[in-house]
């Protein structure tokens with residue numbers, strides 16, 4: 075049995091299919107962790123969603139910002155943007171069932187025995203793993219419950235940019251979800267920047283990648299943090315002061331789709347079938 079972690083599919087179905095073939099992936103034998111953003115920007119979002127759903131039992135995925143954007147649009151709380159490739163999903167007769175499945179996906183997946191955790195964007199250095207699990211569960215309960223529309227209607231936004239345990243209501247939920255799905259550069263107090271999304275040289279003054287700050291919880295120093303979201307890192311985590319594995323190698327931008335073998339540490343990459351953008 076092998077367990078692989080793969081970064082953002084973003085509708086790159088042909089590459090996903092080719093990568094699973096190269097891995098000789100068997101759902102009855104192997105396991106898959108997906109770092110979220112199954113959909114958007116690539117040409118095969120619907121196929122990605124259906125394939126992942128069909129692998130249920132062998133796959134664990136977390137929600138990414140593009141998955142949440144799809145949910146919000148599908149439920150009438152957001153609008154498609156110029157480069158979105160989500161229309162095919164919105165048009166299928168079972169769209170509601172697909173969205174119900176998406177709503178039930180977690181923001182955080184952990185393997186306590188092997189001391190590893192996966193979220194789409196990362197883990198705030200100020201949060202202990204126990205706290206992160208509680209906060210993820212708090213937001214997941216809303217996404218999977220009767221108040222999902224109240225949240226999705228107010229989901230978009232960059233404020234509050236800094237998490238505080240004193241936050242309440244929709245601001246609290248937005249802050250939790252923004253950390254789990256949109257974080258890249260933060261300052262020493264854990265304030266998120268939402269303006270820079272390219273390489274490390276795009277860091278605003280006073281901000282650095284979240285994984286370059288030591289964790290406030292020294293007993294969790296051995297924790298491995300798996301994340302996607304940040305294509306410009308090209309799978310690297312320069313200056314990391316935590317054990318971090320960047321999984322998004324920018325397939326949708328013309329890079330590659332990468333599977334990390336969680337036992338051997340080997341990376342297997344399927345080059346993008348699209349031109350580099």
Ligand SMILES: Nc1ncnc2c1ncn2[C@@H]1O[C@H](COP(=O)(O)OP(=O)(O)OP(=O)(O)OP(=O)(O)OC[C@H]2O[C@@H](n3cnc4c(N)ncnc43)[C@H](O)[C@@H]2O)[C@@H](O)[C@H]1O
Pocket residue numbers: 139140142143229230231232248252256268271272273303304305306307308324327329
């Ligand atoms: N609460 C909320 N508030 C607001 N919006 C919310 C939200 N929740 C969900 N959303 C949604 O989130 C989206 C915005 O997310 P953002 O994270 O703000 O922006 P993005 O450009 O869509 O980033 P993406 O997720 O595609 O990241 P990637 O690293 O691949 O790409 C980033 C950049 O890296 C570049 N890049 C890729 N590979 C590179 C490389 N090798 N070198 C340099 N740059 C590279 C690309 O060209 C690209 O410009 C919107 O759809 C929005 O609706």
